[in-house]
Amino acid sequence: MTTEALSPTRERSPLNNRLRAMLTQENIITLVVAIIVAGAVVVPLAVLFVSSFKVLDPLGWDTTWGFGNYVEMFTDRIIPKAFLNTLIISSGSTILATFLGVSLAWINARTNCPGRDYLEPYNLIPFFLSPFIGAIAWHNLGEPQTGLLNNWVRDIFGVDWALINIDNIYGVIWVTGIFFAPLVYLFVVGSLRRMDPSLEDSARTTGAGLIRTTMTITLPLVMPGILSGAIIVFVTSAGEFGVPFKLSAPYGWETLTTQIFSKAVGDDANHFLGAAMSMALGIITVLLIWIQQRYIAPRSFTTVTGKGFRPNVLDLGPWRWVAFGYNLMFIAVAVVLPIVCLIIVSLHPVWTGKIVWADITTINYVKTLFWWRPDAIAAATNGIVNSLILAFGGASIAMVMALVISYMIHRTKGFGVRMLDFLSVVPIGFPGIVLAMGVLVTYIQTPIYATLWILMLAYITRFFPYGQRNISSIMLAISEELDQSSRMAGASWFTTLWRITIPLLKPGLFAGWILLFIIFLRELSISIILFTTGTETLSVGVYYLTNFENEPLTAALSMAQTVLLLIAIYAFRRFAGREALTA
Amino acid sequence: MSNETTGAYLQVDNLVKYFGNDKAVDGISFGIPEGAFLTLLGPSGCGKTTTLMSIAGLHTIDGGRIKVGDTVFTSPKEGLFLPPEKRDIGMVFQSYAIWPHMTVAENVAYPLEIRKIEQPEIDDRVADVLKLVGLTAEADKLATNLSGGQQQRASLARAIVSKPRLLLFDEPLSNLDLKLREQMRVELKRIQNEVGITSIYVTHDQSEALVMSDEIIVMSKGKIEQRGGPVEIYSRPVNEYVSNFIGVANLLKGKVLEVNEPGQGLFELAQDGKQVQMPCQLSPGIAAGEDAVLSVRPENVHAVREKDGDTTLEGEVTFAIFLGSHVDCRVQWGDFEWKVIAHPRTRLKAGEKVYLKFDPEHTLAVQP
Numbered sequence: 001m002t003t004e005a006l007s008p009t010r011e012r013s014p015l016n017n018r019l020r021a022m023l024t025q026e027n028i029i030t031l032v033v034a035i036i037v038a039g040a041v042v043v044p045l046a047v048l049f050v051s052s053f054k055v056l057d058p059l060g061w062d063t064t065w066g067f068g069n070y071v072e073m074f075t076d077r078i079i080p081k082a083f084l085n086t087l088i089i090s091s092g093s094t095i096l097a098t099f100l101g102v103s104l105a106w107i108n109a110r111t112n113c114p115g116r117d118y119l120e121p122y123n124l125i126p127f128f129l130s131p132f133i134g135a136i137a138w139h140n141l142g143e144p145q146t147g148l149l150n151n152w153v154r155d156i157f158g159v160d161w162a163l164i165n166i167d168n169i170y171g172v173i174w175v176t177g178i179f180f181a182p183l184v185y186l187f188v189v190g191s192l193r194r195m196d197p198s199l200e201d202s203a204r205t206t207g208a209g210l211i212r213t214t215m216t217i218t219l220p221l222v223m224p225g226i227l228s229g230a231i232i233v234f235v236t237s238a239g240e241f242g243v244p245f246k247l248s249a250p251y252g253w254e255t256l257t258t259q260i261f262s263k264a265v266g267d268d269a270n271h272f273l274g275a276a277m278s279m280a281l282g283i284i285t286v287l288l289i290w291i292q293q294r295y296i297a298p299r300s301f302t303t304v305t306g307k308g309f310r311p312n313v314l315d316l317g318p319w320r321w322v323a324f325g326y327n328l329m330f331i332a333v334a335v336v337l338p339i340v341c342l343i344i345v346s347l348h349p350v351w352t353g354k355i356v357w358a359d360i361t362t363i364n365y366v367k368t369l370f371w372w373r374p375d376a377i378a379a380a381t382n383g384i385v386n387s388l389i390l391a392f393g394g395a396s397i398a399m400v401m402a403l404v405i406s407y408m409i410h411r412t413k414g415f416g417v418r419m420l421d422f423l424s425v426v427p428i429g430f431p432g433i434v435l436a437m438g439v440l441v442t443y444i445q446t447p448i449y450a451t452l453w454i455l456m457l458a459y460i461t462r463f464f465p466y467g468q469r470n471i472s473s474i475m476l477a478i479s480e481e482l483d484q485s486s487r488m489a490g491a492s493w494f495t496t497l498w499r500i501t502i503p504l505l506k507p508g509l510f511a512g513w514i515l516l517f518i519i520f521l522r523e524l525s526i527s528i529i530l531f532t533t534g535t536e537t538l539s540v541g542v543y544y545l546t547n548f549e550n551e552p553l554t555a556a557l558s559m560a561q562t563v564l565l566l567i568a569i570y571a572f573r574r575f576a577g578r579e580a581l582t583a
Numbered sequence: 584m585s586n587e588t589t590g591a592y593l594q595v596d597n598l599v600k601y602f603g604n605d606k607a608v609d610g611i612s613f614g615i616p617e618g619a620f621l622t623l624l625g626p627s628g629c630g631k632t633t634t635l636m637s638i639a640g641l642h643t644i645d646g647g648r649i650k651v652g653d654t655v656f657t658s659p660k661e662g663l664f665l666p667p668e669k670r671d672i673g674m675v676f677q678s679y680a681i682w683p684h685m686t687v688a689e690n691v692a693y694p695l696e697i698r699k700i701e702q703p704e705i706d707d708r709v710a711d712v713l714k715l716v717g718l719t720a721e722a723d724k725l726a727t728n729l730s731g732g733q734q735q736r737a738s739l740a741r742a743i744v745s746k747p748r749l750l751l752f753d754e755p756l757s758n759l760d761l762k763l764r765e766q767m768r769v770e771l772k773r774i775q776n777e778v779g780i781t782s783i784y785v786t787h788d789q790s791e792a793l794v795m796s797d798e799i800i801v802m803s804k805g806k807i808e809q810r811g812g813p814v815e816i817y818s819r820p821v822n823e824y825v826s827n828f829i830g831v832a833n834l835l836k837g838k839v840l841e842v843n844e845p846g847q848g849l850f851e852l853a854q855d856g857k858q859v860q861m862p863c864q865l866s867p868g869i870a871a872g873e874d875a876v877l878s879v880r881p882e883n884v885h886a887v888r889e890k891d892g893d894t895t896l897e898g899e900v901t902f903a904i905f906l907g908s909h910v911d912c913r914v915q916w917g918d919f920e921w922k923v924i925a926h927p928r929t930r931l932k933a934g935e936k937v938y939l940k941f942d943p944e945h946t947l948a949v950q951p
Contacts, residue, residue: 481680484641487667488674488751489694489741499693503684 026493030412033404034420040461041423044438045282045430051441052276069276079277082254086281089172089244089255090237096177097233101184102219102226104327109192110218111314113323120189121573123327126334127182128569130522132242132539133558135175136546137338139246140345140555142166146353148341171247172255176237178334183236184229191222200314210314224299231292235285239431241525242539246546256281257433257525264437264529271441278437286429293425339562346555364556368545377549380557382534383541387521390456390537395467395516398460399509402467407501410475411483424465435462436529450532458526463519470512471505478504507575514572521564538564592617592652592781593638593749599646600633607633609805610647615783615798620775622784622792625802626828631785634802635751638783639674640667651749668697673742673780674751677758679734681726687737688713688722694745708744715774716740732763739771743778750775750782756791768794789829793817801825818880821866822950826878833884833921835877839863839948842871850877850948854917861895862943866950875948881922883945886914886929886937896921896939903931914939 055068073079104123108116126134141149144162153163166174199221203213219226241257249258256277263274316323345351347360368380409421427435439458448454482504486496502509524539531540538561545554591614600608608630615621623631636642638649640656648658657664673694682690688709695705713719716736721729729737735755742750755771756764772795775782786792792799793813801808801816801824809816809825820826823834835852842848842865850863869875890897898916905927912931914921921939925931 479676479678479680481676481678482682484639484667485674485676485680485738485741486682486693487641488639488672490668490671490697490745491693492666492668495697500682504682 026412029404030408033401033408037401037405037420037423040457041426044435044442044458044461045426047442048275048278048282048434048438051272052279054272054275056270056272063272069273070280072273073276073280078254079256079259082256082259083280085169085244085248085253086238086256089169089176089248090234092170092173093176093180093237094230094234096173097180098184098226098230100178100181100330101186101229101233102188102222104181104330105185105189105192106214106218107323107327109189109313110195111316111320111323113316113320113327115324116327119327119331122331122335123185124182125331125566125569126179127186128518128522128565128572129179129335129562130242130524130539130558130565131176131179131240132246132524132542133342133522133562134179134334134338135172135243135246136542136551136554136558137341138166138171138175140351140551141337141341142171143353146351148344148353149337151353167247167251169244169248169253172244172253175243175247176240178330179243180233180236181330181334183233184226187225187229187232188222191225192218195221224296227296228292231288231296235288235429235431238281238285239433239525241433241528242543245543257431260433260437261528264440271437271444274437275441278434282430282434285431285434286426289425289429339559342555342559342562345552346559348552351551351555364552365560368541368553368557369560377541377545377553379536379544380541380553383536383538383544383557384560386452386455386535387523387538389452390459390523391517391520394456394459394520395513397456398464398516399467399471399513401460402464402471402512403502403505403509405464406468406471406475407497410472411480424468427462428465430462432458432462432523432525433529436526439526440529450535452535455527455530455535455537458530459520459523462526463516466519467512467516470515471508474505474508510575511572514568514575518565518568518572521568522561591615592619593783594650595634595638595647596649597647598634598637598644598649600630600637600642601645602633606805608637608644611802611805611807612647613800613807613810615781617781618779620772620782620784620795620797622786622796622799623802624786624789624792624799624828625808626787628804629802630805631787631802632753633805635753635783635785638749639672639751640665640670670749671745671747672749672751673745673747675735675738675742675753675755677754679731679738679755679758681729681734681737681741683725683727686723686725687718687729687740690726690737691740691744694741698745712740712744715743715777731759732767735759735767736770739774743774743780746778747780750780752782752784752786754786755784757786757788764791771795793829801828803828818945819864819866819947820878820949823876823878826876826947826949831881831922833877833879833881833919835919836951837875837877837948839865839869839871839873839875847943848948850875850946852877854919857917859895861941861946863946863948864944865948869948869950874951876951878947878949879941880945881911881924882909883942884921884923885940885942886912886923886925886931887940888929888935888937890938893940895941898937898939900931900933900935900937902933 052069053065053067054063055066056063107113108120108123141147142164144150144165147162147164147166149164150162153159165171195218200213200217203217208216239257241261244253244255245258245261248255260274260277260281262268263270263277344355346364347362348356349359349361349363368377369384405420405424408417436458439454443449443454448457483496483501486500487493491499522539523537524543527537527540528543531537536544542554542557542561545557594614596612597610598608598612599606599610611634623634625631633642637644638656643664644657644659646659649656654665655663656670685693691709691712692705695708710719713722716739718733718736718740721733726734726737738755756767759767768791784795796813798810798812799816800810803824809821816825817829820829826832826834837850837852840849840851840860846865848863848865848871850861852859863877896916898914898921901913901915901920903910903912908927910925910927910929910931912923912925914923914937923939931937
């Protein structure tokens with residue numbers, strides 16, 4: 001064509017131009033982030049995989065390649081039992097949490113239970129608190145000799161036996177079950193609330209009763225939500241370290257996580273065997289999460305009808321008071337009793353299982369919070385500072401990453417987007433302790449080991465998907481044309497991000513930030529593998545005190561953490577919606 | 584085609600765009616003179632929006648060249664791609680894309696702020712353009728508090744405030760209800776006339792295209808079917824697709840028997856063993872002896888009760904609906920049902936036998 005020959009731009013070198021066209025702000029930033037994410041997620045898992053085939057010789061001097069670690073997992077004296085215990089605990093807590101979560105969600109969303117609008121925030125509190133602290137509290141409630149509940153029963157009824165013994169795997173099931181019940185609740189309550197009431201009404205008109213309708217219509221419709229929640233609880237329980245560490249491991253019931261911990265830092269440390277066990281745990285959990293993401297989550301029925309409708313609720317008659325009492329009981333055992341117990345214990349110089357009014361003191365708070373005896377409990381005071389640094393810094397960095405990743409996944413169509421989408425699901429499949437093992441074996445000989453940076457790296461790698469989902473859900477809801485019109489108005493990619501995209505995403509950014517802040521503030525299973533002296537976190541401080549000091553000091557630090565978390569939860573409730581959690 | 588487009592203000596040459604393995608735009612070329620209003624018309628998936636997005640720079644293209652004035656927007660062969668923000672284009676989106684976190688005035692001021700214009704001038708120009716679109720009273724409202732029609736106006740104000748060299752519309756009226764849509768058509772056209780910016784308008788609504796455009800390009804499957812003014816597109820469609828897409832037409836397959844003078848000939852219809860011949864206009868490129876499609880608008884078929892020398896067909900009225908200004912009839916002829924618009928005075932009734940007359944000026948033989 002003649003016009004082309006006349007064009008003055010024809011002179012430039014085509015290759016040079018093509019390269020220049022690719023070097024846009026957008027492409028450079030997204031490429032950098034993609035490389036960082038791939039490195040952060042893939043490298044530790046790859047090193048973990050490779051390390052699991054290194055076998056330490058009996059003297060611990062040298063290694064050879066082979067399947068020895070995997071063989072040892074089946075022949076060892078303890079590990080096979082730990083496997084079994086993990087299976088029992090996960091199954092038990094899944095059943096308990098699913099039962100509690102579904103029944104509470106149904107009561108709150110579909111019935112006329114009194115005060116249900118006020119109950120919901122309290123039902124969700126355990127989701128944000130630390131299950132490790134829950135285990136410590138329940139230990140002080142249900143220990144046979146010194147447990148507060150047992151002593152109350154003895155005092156009131158004059159019996160000489162203990163009502164409950166929490167220090168066994170059933171205790172672990174109990175505590176994980178009540179603490180993870182809100183997970184199932186969150187997965188189910190949304191679809192129950194949005195459900196078209198005519199679906200139930202039409203069942204009732206065919207002559208089905210209330211129970212029959214609930215069982216044949218209501219529950220099947222929310223089954224994908226129930227299954228999703230149950231799988232997440234199973235995986236989370238299998239990766240839970242604090243609860244079995246406090247309640248079952250000292251009494252002879254080891255789990256996979258407590259075993260991985262002892263292989264990572266214990267007296268019989270063997271990182272390679274720990275890596276193999278982490279691989280075994282990780283493969284199981286990642287498979288379950290894959291099934292959930294791939295087959296169950298997409299099947300969630302959309303039963304949303306028009307706008308602004310308020311579904312009818314079922315009239316339970318006098319039974320509504322039973323439902324109300326049941327809900328109060330849950331809040332009592334999951335929130336009120338543990339916190340009250342911790343407060344009582346923390347106010348005693350020594351804990352004997354009985355309240356001694358004359359001894360009430362704040363000495364434990366002074367000791368843990370204000371460097372009273374820095375030599376002995378430095379871990380606690382360090383932990384508060386370090387955890388706040390990690391929570392503020394980590395949440396901020398993770399949200400920036402999450403923002404760019406969400407943007408790439410939803411707003412660009414280029415190469416690597418599918419891979420990034422995949423990479424942002426992978427960390428959810430691996431328990432914190434597994435990823436921490438990977439980070440440990442990867443970075444142990446680098447300068448970032450034994451610094452706070454390694455903790456921050458692991459935190460962000462493991463948890464950025466939660467922040468990313470918060471942003472993505474909003475990004476999906478706002479039209480891409482809002483960005484495009486800014487470009488057409490003459491703004492560059494970066495200006496558009498700064499002036500249009502980020503302001504529109506503010507609610508999601510904020511919700512994600514607080515969620516990560518909360519998660520990082522209470523994090524235990526990553527920290528316990530990667531901390532060293534000086535880089536203890538809050539939960540590691542609690543671990544130190546419960547292991548090497550006494551229960552009142554432990555309770556005091558636990559309360560400090562709980563108060564911080566409650567403040568963050570309040571902020572979360574104020575500024576973010578419930579939807580921010582299930583994503 | 585390239586002859587036609589040289590010297591135009593906007594010039595699209597041989598544009599190709601793939602989505603995966605699907606060719607969304609298949610080598611189209613067109614140009615528009617400065618200040619004109621061109622509509623890309625076609626059903627969804629015909630490539631019209633892709634073409635618009637390619638001009639906007641919101642897509643990269645896989646082949647061809649887009650140029651406005653002396654600026655090459657994109658040309659993959661030369662490795663040229665001007666990012667959308669450097670193209671100086673105003674665009675009105677289907678969803679209006681009014682930023683919900685800003686007021687109307689802030690939305691409209693945004694393109695000027697980006698261009699680093701002094702605040703007093705920004706204020707003046709925003710006030711002017713809000714007056715032009717009739718939103719002066721709404722200037723300080725948050726965008727989310729506007730009605731659909733007002734958001735549409737705000738979106739237009741934002742697109743024209745920087746006096747861009749090109750204005751793009753991506754089905755801007757499709758989210759409005761019918762009454763507002765008809766009102767906004769006229770309004771949009773008035774404002775475009777007033778500011779005089781070269782405009783490209785994408786729509787699937789043929790009446791919108793006919794009302795607003797200086798020129799229309801009818802597209803299908805990534806290609807241009809026909810280009811012309813509204814009257815030409817309506818009265819002289821070149822093929823069956825365009826006849827069918829624009830307005831209503833009676834379309835019958837048949838054969839061109841002979842070509843008399845350029846552009847005129849004799850068409851033969853065959854139906855139920857009956858053969859009928861009628862004089863017709865030929866669209867370009869049709870030769871004697873070729874298969875073609877007869878295209879007649881219902882208002883150009885005349886149904887009469889008495890047979891005379893000009894009548895060609897005999898049929899039976901299957902139904903007739905009185906619509907005040909005209910009567911909408913169907914006339915069965917063999918297997919084919921003719922759509923006929925008759926004068927109300929004829930009082931045609933279902934079951935009647937009628938004769939159909941055709942006006943050679945408005946009887947077209949088009950390409951299949």
